[in-house]
Amino acid sequence: MQQAVDFKGFTRIRRVAAIAVNTHGGRAKCLQRLIRLDFPVPETVALSFDAVHRIADGQMTDVDTLLGIFGTKPLLSVRPSSEDPDWGGPGAMLNVGMNDARHAELTQSHGAEAADGLYLRFVQSYSVHVARLDPDMFEFDKDATTAAALKTALAAYMDETDEPFPQEPAVQLAEVLRSMARAWEGTTARLLRQAKGAPAEAGLGLVVQAMALGVGPGESGAGVMQLVDEVSGAPLIKGRYLRQAQGRDAMAAGAQTQVMFLTRDKRGSSLEADCPEIFAELVRISKLCRVKLREEMQIEFTIENGKLALIDAVRVQRSARAALHVAVDLARDNIIPKSEAVTRIAPRSLTELLHPQIDPRGSRSLITTGIAASPGGASGKAVFTSAAAQASAARGEPCILVRRETAPEDIRGMHSAAGVLTERGGMSSHAAVIARGIGVPCVVGASEISISMRGHAFTTARGVTIKEGEIITLDGTTGQVLAGEADMLAPALDDHFVELMDWADSFRDIGVRANADTPKDAATARNFSAEGIGLCRTEHMFFDGDRLTVMREMIFAKAPADRAEALSRLLPMQRADFIELFQIMQGLPVCIRLFDPPLHEFLPHDRAGLRELAEALDLPLSDVTRRVEYLSEFNPMLGMRGVRLGITIPEIYDMQARAIFEATIEASTQRGGEAVVPEIMVPLISAKREVELVKTRIDAVAAAVRNETGKQFTYRLGVMVETPRAALRAGDIAANAAFLSFGTNDLTQMTYGLSRDDAGRFMNTYVQQGVYPEDPFHVLDVEGVGELLAIGAERGRARHPGVTLSVCGEHGGNPESIAFCRAHGFDYVSCSPYRVPVARLAAAQLAIKSRES
Known part of the structure; x- marks a missing residue:
C-alpha cells in the first residue's frame, strides 16, 4: 500500500493519505473513500485549506512537482x-493543460471535432473565470462550427490581453x-457563504484530477x-447520460440532443440497453456507495472509449420529505443507527411534511x-372579507383570505x-400566529401589494391586479404568491414519518403538549x-356566530342579573366544548x-358592524356606540x-369553572x-x-358542583406567568399553584x-442592524x-418543589427554546398542534446530543 507523499501543501490521494474534511474539504475526503473502495477514480491530488490560503496570499505551491504526479502532457x-x-465555491475548471500541441495530438487520436471542443471549452472558461474577460466575447452563434468558434476565441483573447493564450500547462x-x-x-464570496451559515474564516481546499x-x-x-428520487425519497435508478460530453453536461439545461436514459425506456435509447456491463457496474458502485458512505449519493461518471471512470460522488440534494424517507430507510437497513436517523432531520423541515406543498x-x-x-401551499379564489371566506367554504370552494392585517x-x-x-405584519403578527396554530398556509407583510377593500381586489408592484374570485396560490414556506393554481404535493404523514x-x-x-382551543x-x-x-x-370558543351574539349581550349587560342570564346561555356551550x-x-x-x-x-x-350589533341587541345605535367607546382602552x-377581568367581573370565571367541572363529571362517566x-x-x-381571590371562588364553585351532583372530582389550579413581576415573585405565587406555565408571548x-x-x-431593520440577534417574538431571548424564566423557575421550585413548570407561548415549538x-428543568413545552412534531424531534435530538457529549 502506497504511503501519502506531501509536496508543500498538496497530497496525492491514496488510501492512507492524511485527508480530512476539516483540512482538505468534503470532496477530497469523499474521493479518498471512493479510492479505498477500489472504484475507478482517476489520479487525484488534494490541496489543503492552508495551501489554498497561501496561494491567495501570493505563495504559489510547487506546480511543476504537482504536474509531475500526472505524467507527461496531462489534461x-x-x-x-x-x-x-x-457553502458553495468557485466553479470547476476542466481541460487544464490544453494547448496548441495537445490540440494537434488529440486531433489525430480523437478527431478534429472532439479536439476543437475540448480546447474551446478551456479557452472560454479560462478567459472568463481566470483572465476575467467579458463573457459576451466568448459566446458564439449556435450555427458556428466548433473550429471557427475556437479560432475566434483565441483571437479574442489575444486582442483583449495583448498576448497569446498561455501554452505552458x-x-x-x-x-x-x-x-x-x-x-x-473575496468579499462577495465571503458574504454569500456567511449567509449560508459558513464561518467567516471557512477554508477552501482544491482537488486536481486527471x-x-x-x-x-x-x-x-x-x-x-442516483438510487433515490430527490422529491419523494422513493427508491429508483435515476440520472442521465450524454454522449460526447464532459463533467455534469448531461444535467445542463438544453442538453438534449444525445441524452440517453439510464434504464430501459420506450421513449429512447438507454445506457442499460446499449452498454449493459457499464450500467451494471454503475449500479453496483451506487449501491456500495450507499452502504459504505452511509448516505444516498449521486455519482458523477465519465466513459472514455468504453472505459468507466468515477469522477465524484455528492450527497443527493433532496426535499424535506425525501430526507426523512432516506434517513428512515438507511436505519431500517441497519446502515445507520436509529439515533442518527433522528438527528439527520432538521426539526423545522418537518413543517413541510405536515401540509400540502407546491410541487417544486x-x-x-x-x-x-x-x-x-x-408553511404549506394552498390555492383558492381570492376573497377579501371573513364573511366571504365562510360563504366560500360553505360552497365547498377553497379560498385565500386577503386582508391588510x-x-x-x-x-x-x-x-x-x-x-x-x-x-x-411580521412573524409574530395576529395572522401569522393564528395561521400557524390552525395549520393554514400564510404569507404576511406583502408590502408590495395595494388592497382595495371597496373594489375587492389587490394590485401588485408588477402591475398585476387580482380581483375577488380569481385563483391565486400561496407558498407559506417561501413567502411567494403565485397567479393561478399550482400543482401540489400531499402531506407526507406516511409510515416513514410515524416511525421516525x-x-x-x-x-x-x-x-410536549399542544396549544389547542x-x-x-x-x-x-x-x-x-x-x-x-x-x-x-377559551376566548377562541366565543367567536362563532351564535356565541358571539350572546357574548356581546353579556358585555352590554348593565345589571348582574342580566349578565348572569347571558352567562347561563354560554354555560352549556362551554360545557359541551370541554x-x-x-x-x-x-x-x-x-x-x-x-x-x-x-x-x-x-x-x-x-x-356597519355597530349597526348590525344594535339590531341584534334591539338597542339604539347611539347606545351601542357609547358602550363600545366606554369599553375602549388606551392600551x-x-x-x-385576564385575571383583572376575572376579579372585576367574577361571574365570567364562575361560569367557566362550573362548565369545566360539569364537563369533568360527564367525561369521567363516559370513560x-x-x-x-x-x-x-x-x-x-x-x-x-x-391567585388567592380567584382560587377561593373556584373552590367554592367546585364545592357547589359536588353538592349538586353528588360526584367527587379533583382539579389542579395553576397560573400563567406572563408578566415580569409574576416571574420575579414566582416563589410567592407558587405557594397557591400546582403549576407555573410561562406565556412567553406576553412576557x-x-x-x-x-x-x-x-x-x-x-x-x-433592528435585526439587520444588530440591535437584536433575532426577532424575540420568533426566537426566545435567552x-x-x-x-x-430561569428566575421564575428557580424561585417557584424553591417554594414549591413539586410545582410543574412549562412554557406555553409561541416559543414552545422552537428548538432553541x-x-x-431542558437546561432549566422544565417539565414540558406546549406549542401549536402543527409544531408538536417539530418539538418532539428537537427534544429528541437534544437528548441524544447530551447523552453523546
Whole structure:
C-alpha cells in the first residue's frame, strides 16, 4: 500500500493519505473513500485549506512537482472542496493543460471535432473565470462550427490581453489555482457563504484530477446516477447520460440532443440497453456507495472509449420529505443507527411534511412575495372579507383570505380559508400566529401589494391586479404568491414519518403538549401524539356566530342579573366544548386558561358592524356606540383583561369553572368512571393576592358542583406567568399553584415594551442592524426573557418543589427554546398542534446530543 507523499501543501490521494474534511474539504475526503473502495477514480491530488490560503496570499505551491504526479502532457480538472458543499465555491475548471500541441495530438487520436471542443471549452472558461474577460466575447452563434468558434476565441483573447493564450500547462494550472483561491477569499464570496451559515474564516481546499475526456472514439460521454428520487425519497435508478460530453453536461439545461436514459425506456435509447456491463457496474458502485458512505449519493461518471471512470460522488440534494424517507430507510437497513436517523432531520423541515406543498417540479407564475409566516401551499379564489371566506367554504370552494392585517374577528374567516395573505405584519403578527396554530398556509407583510377593500381586489408592484374570485396560490414556506393554481404535493404523514417520530419519542426526555382551543385543534394535536393540551384559550370558543351574539349581550349587560342570564346561555356551550376536549384527549391532561382578552375584542368598531350589533341587541345605535367607546382602552393589552377581568367581573370565571367541572363529571362517566383531572390556568397574574381571590371562588364553585351532583372530582389550579413581576415573585405565587406555565408571548412584549402585532414594521431593520440577534417574538431571548424564566423557575421550585413548570407561548415549538427549557428543568413545552412534531424531534435530538457529549 502506497504511503501519502506531501509536496508543500498538496497530497496525492491514496488510501492512507492524511485527508480530512476539516483540512482538505468534503470532496477530497469523499474521493479518498471512493479510492479505498477500489472504484475507478482517476489520479487525484488534494490541496489543503492552508495551501489554498497561501496561494491567495501570493505563495504559489510547487506546480511543476504537482504536474509531475500526472505524467507527461496531462489534461486536468480543478474543483473546489469546501468543508460543507452547501457553502458553495468557485466553479470547476476542466481541460487544464490544453494547448496548441495537445490540440494537434488529440486531433489525430480523437478527431478534429472532439479536439476543437475540448480546447474551446478551456479557452472560454479560462478567459472568463481566470483572465476575467467579458463573457459576451466568448459566446458564439449556435450555427458556428466548433473550429471557427475556437479560432475566434483565441483571437479574442489575444486582442483583449495583448498576448497569446498561455501554452505552458504549469502557467495555466498556477493561474487557475490562484484565481480560485482569490475568488474564495473575496468579499462577495465571503458574504454569500456567511449567509449560508459558513464561518467567516471557512477554508477552501482544491482537488486536481486527471481528466477522463468523455469525447472521442468508441462509447464516450458523461453522466450522473442516483438510487433515490430527490422529491419523494422513493427508491429508483435515476440520472442521465450524454454522449460526447464532459463533467455534469448531461444535467445542463438544453442538453438534449444525445441524452440517453439510464434504464430501459420506450421513449429512447438507454445506457442499460446499449452498454449493459457499464450500467451494471454503475449500479453496483451506487449501491456500495450507499452502504459504505452511509448516505444516498449521486455519482458523477465519465466513459472514455468504453472505459468507466468515477469522477465524484455528492450527497443527493433532496426535499424535506425525501430526507426523512432516506434517513428512515438507511436505519431500517441497519446502515445507520436509529439515533442518527433522528438527528439527520432538521426539526423545522418537518413543517413541510405536515401540509400540502407546491410541487417544486411545476412552473410558477410569481406575482409578489412576502414573509413566509405559516408553511404549506394552498390555492383558492381570492376573497377579501371573513364573511366571504365562510360563504366560500360553505360552497365547498377553497379560498385565500386577503386582508391588510387580520384581527380577532377574522378568526372564523381564517378557519374557513385555505390560506391567508396580508399586506402588513411580521412573524409574530395576529395572522401569522393564528395561521400557524390552525395549520393554514400564510404569507404576511406583502408590502408590495395595494388592497382595495371597496373594489375587492389587490394590485401588485408588477402591475398585476387580482380581483375577488380569481385563483391565486400561496407558498407559506417561501413567502411567494403565485397567479393561478399550482400543482401540489400531499402531506407526507406516511409510515416513514410515524416511525421516525416513534424513534424520537424513545429518546426525548421532556414532555410536549399542544396549544389547542377547539375540538378540531385537539384532534389535530392528538393525531400528532401530543401528550395533552398545555394551553386551551377559551376566548377562541366565543367567536362563532351564535356565541358571539350572546357574548356581546353579556358585555352590554348593565345589571348582574342580566349578565348572569347571558352567562347561563354560554354555560352549556362551554360545557359541551370541554366534554369534547376531554373525550378527544382520552385521559391526557387538559390545561384550560380562563378568559383572557379585553372585552373590546368581541365588539365591532366600524359603523356597519355597530349597526348590525344594535339590531341584534334591539338597542339604539347611539347606545351601542357609547358602550363600545366606554369599553375602549388606551392600551387594552395592558388594561382590563385576564385575571383583572376575572376579579372585576367574577361571574365570567364562575361560569367557566362550573362548565369545566360539569364537563369533568360527564367525561369521567363516559370513560367508565376513570377520573378526568382538569387543569385550570389563571392568566396575567402579577400578585399572589390575585391567585388567592380567584382560587377561593373556584373552590367554592367546585364545592357547589359536588353538592349538586353528588360526584367527587379533583382539579389542579395553576397560573400563567406572563408578566415580569409574576416571574420575579414566582416563589410567592407558587405557594397557591400546582403549576407555573410561562406565556412567553406576553412576557416578551412586557419585557421589551414591544407590541408583537406592531413590531413587524421595524423588526427586520433592528435585526439587520444588530440591535437584536433575532426577532424575540420568533426566537426566545435567552438573555432577557430567558433570565426571567430561569428566575421564575428557580424561585417557584424553591417554594414549591413539586410545582410543574412549562412554557406555553409561541416559543414552545422552537428548538432553541426547548434547549433552554431542558437546561432549566422544565417539565414540558406546549406549542401549536402543527409544531408538536417539530418539538418532539428537537427534544429528541437534544437528548441524544447530551447523552453523546
